[in-house]
Amino acid sequence: MKQWWRRWTYEVPLAIGDALWEVLVVQLAALLDRLTVRKVIAFIPVVILVLAYYHRIPIPPELVLIGDFLAYIDIFSVLILLGVLSRVTTILFVVKQAAARIATFVGNVAAHLPRLDIRHRRQRGAATRPHRAPDRSDDDRAPHGAWAQAAFA
Template sequence: MWKALWKEWTIDKPALLGDWLWEVLVVQLAALLDRLTLRKVIAFLPVIVVVLAYHHQIPLPPELMLVGDVLAYIDIVSVLLLLGILSRVTTILFLIKQATARIAGFTSRLATAAGRLDLRHRRESGARIRKRLPDRSGNDSDDEPIMAGGLAWA
């Protein structure tokens, strides 16, 4: 009887304790760490802050509690932040689209006006020079700027 009792308390019970410690500290801890995510850790931080503050009897400012709420609801806050960023991006893209449309319209009007000036074709070398009619305003028309497509050509 004493031998069986000695064997149970020196071999079997410590072996059971070792098996139990292995199960809790290795197997179950690994399973817990597999299920643990960054979101869960961040959501648990306010709980730790509140427990430490009450344990040390430190009064908590409302801003710290608000930070705790933001951390607890980080998924909702991140969605709102992303929506705000996307709305700004779409606004910027709309402004860029409008600016490119205005630049394209301006260049097409400028090309049309420059085509009307017909600066590409010069007179033939043997052509007769026409006499100019006298200007009614009295000033030389070469001094006036030429308006083409909203720009003044000097």
């Protein structure tokens, strides 16, 4: 009798407590670790369908439509993703064209720079060549010019 009493008052409640701990704490924590927002959203239509077939609670059509939308969320997300990717591809194409045009422009400017001869400028303090005086004629060598000599003679 003592064994029976010990078993039903001590071991069975401990076994039930251990089983409850395993289910309500350990397995629930593991489930919550694996639970994602996508899984929650995918489960909402199931809840709506269960409520819809439970005839005692009337469900408005808007709620059923939301349930259908959530059921097809994968299809909508793929369509939205394709739309975004097509825009990204277009933007990348425009950026590539702009980069090619800029590279062409820079190449053209670099090709025209040697023609401007910017590289061989004189320094500011450099001495210049002396200018050669033009040849003077006999008339120019006279002190006041040829007309002045004729006037005084």
